[in-house]
Amino acid sequence: MIHKLEVIEGGMRVDAYIASNLPEISRSYVASLMSSGNITVEGVSKLKPSYKVVAGDKITIDVPAPVETDTKPQEIPLDIVYEDSDLIIINKPQGMVVHPACGHHEDTLVNALLHHCEGNLSDINGVIRPGIVHRIDKDTSGLMVACKNNETHQALAEMLANHEIIRQYRCIVHGIVGPDKGTVDAPIGRSSTDRRKMVVREEGKPSITHFEVVGRYKEATDLSLLLETGRTHQIRAHMTFIGHPPVGDPIYAGRRSSYGLKGQALHSKSISFIHPRTKERLSFEVDLPDYYKEALSKLTKIDLD
Numbered sequence: 001m002i003h004k005l006e007v008i009e010g011g012m013r014v015d016a017y018i019a020s021n022l023p024e025i026s027r028s029y030v031a032s033l034m035s036s037g038n039i040t041v042e043g044v045s046k047l048k049p050s051y052k053v054v055a056g057d058k059i060t061i062d063v064p065a066p067v068e069t070d071t072k073p074q075e076i077p078l079d080i081v082y083e084d085s086d087l088i089i090i091n092k093p094q095g096m097v098v099h100p101a102c103g104h105h106e107d108t109l110v111n112a113l114l115h116h117c118e119g120n121l122s123d124i125n126g127v128i129r130p131g132i133v134h135r136i137d138k139d140t141s142g143l144m145v146a147c148k149n150n151e152t153h154q155a156l157a158e159m160l161a162n163h164e165i166i167r168q169y170r171c172i173v174h175g176i177v178g179p180d181k182g183t184v185d186a187p188i189g190r191s192s193t194d195r196r197k198m199v200v201r202e203e204g205k206p207s208i209t210h211f212e213v214v215g216r217y218k219e220a221t222d223l224s225l226l227l228e229t230g231r232t233h234q235i236r237a238h239m240t241f242i243g244h245p246p247v248g249d250p251i252y253a254g255r256r257s258s259y260g261l262k263g264q265a266l267h268s269k270s271i272s273f274i275h276p277r278t279k280e281r282l283s284f285e286v287d288l289p290d291y292y293k294e295a296l297s298k299l300t301k302i303d304l305d
Contacts, residue, residue, distance in 0.1 A: 001065070007057040014041060015049035018061060025063065026157050038062040071100050071130070073115035076107065080116075081284050086152040086277055087145055088117065088131075091286045094141040094263055099132055113146055121146065122153035133157055134230060139250075139263020141289050142169070143271045155276035160230055165273040169225040170214070170288060171235055172265035172295055173244035174256055176302075177221040181212040184238040188231045196251050198233040200241045207231045209238045217299035219257070220247055224269075235266060247295060259298045267292055 005021055012020075015034070019027040030039070030049065037045040040060045041053070053059075079091040090109065097104040100111070113121060113131050121131035131146035133156045147153035159165050189204030191197040198204075208228035215222040221244065225235055236252050239245055245252040248261030270285040 001063045003061040003063065005059040005061070007053045007055055007059065010052065010054040010057070012053055013049060014039075014047065014051045014053050014059070017053050018059065022061065025061070026154055027161070028157075030061075033061065033063065038064070071108075071110055071114065072106070073119070074106065074111040075115050076112035078109075078112050078116055081143065081286065082282065086149060086275070087147050087156070088113070089143060089145050089271065089282075089284055092136060092141060092144055092268075094139050094289065094291055097138045098135040098144070104138075109146075117148060120148050122148065122150045134160055136268055137233070137236075137264075137266075139248075140266045140268065141291075142268025143167075143284060143286060144268060145271065152276050156273070159273055159276075163228055165271065167227045167230070167268060168270040169227070169235060170267045170269050170292065171223050171225055171239065172220050172247040172292070172299075173223060173239050174220055174247055174253060175244045176216055176218075177211070177213055177223065177242075177244055179213075181210070184209045184211070184242060186238065186241060188234060188237050194251075198231065198237040200237065205229075205231055207234050207238065209234060211239075215296075216302045217296075218302060219259075219299050222296060236264060259295050261291065261295055265292055265295050 003022055007017065015027050015030045018030045019025060033039045034047060034049055041047055041051065041057050080088060081091050082089040092109060097108045098110065100108050110130055110132065123130060131148065133145060133147050133153050136142065136144050145156060147156060185208045186200040187202065187204035188198050188207040189201040191199045206229060210226040210228065212224045213221055214224050227234060236246055236249060240252045246264040246266050247253065248258040249264035267288060272281065272283040275282050
């Protein structure tokens with residue numbers, strides 16, 4: 001689909017200008033379209049997203065049709081915490097992959113959502129990854145949101161970018177964390193030696209994680225964590241950076257004891273945000289899953305008294 005815009009008042013970044021005038025297109029997708037040459041300003045392509053528009057600039061945006069996938073609906077039970085005509089909040093179990101990828105073409109959350117929502121899911125940003133505005137790792141359990149239409153998807157994506165969605169996690173990490181609370185403010189990027197890992201590196205993206213001790217054990221610490229940003233593997237990378245990788249983590253914890261876990265002890269426990277359409281605050285919290293409680297039961301609690 002071709003969109004044409006003429007700038008009335010200059011001074012705004014071109015990516016922000018396009019996103020504000022075409023709300024169905026996210027700012028990040030605008031940047032992708034610019035890099036691929038699908039956006040021109042006065043006939044010039046591949047400008048930087050930071051280009052400041054000038055009054056009278058004529059902008060052409062060529063948005064390709066979403067790439068169809070062969071993902072099939074599957075009748076898979078879902079633990080639904082909340083649902084309305086715009087969005088659905090799911091308590092994802094540990095071990096469930098969020099969307100189809102290499103080696104995981106079936107039994108994913110997307111397969112289940114396609115069946116449950118009868119195909120009524122957002123298809124924003126060029127490639128159909130139905131409904132998914134944010135994701136959690138396969139072995140991370142807990143709350144996540146999926147969208148049923150592009151308007152809600154766009155709104156939630158902007159709220160995530162502006163840190164307006166409050167997400168609290170619980171994580172059991174190796175070792176005894178000293179301070180009762182703290183903040184890890186360190187940029188994260190992909191490891192140059194292990195492509196599976198994200199690591200703290202100077203050229204990475206700004207990343208902030210707040211943590212507070214819930215309980216200390218002789219072998220580990222139970223933490224409550226609040227994400228200020230939402231980078232890939234953020235908690236796992238930040239906790240590893242301060243010397244306390246998640247218990248059971250097959251990538252970050254190396255050969256340390258997993259205490260019987262089949263993946264990291266990391267749970268998305270609560271989420272809170274303003275509903276894009278109703279403007280009401282939605283806040284949800286779920287119990288710790290059995291695997292998490294069982295892991296804690298195998299640890300030796302430190303009596304702080």
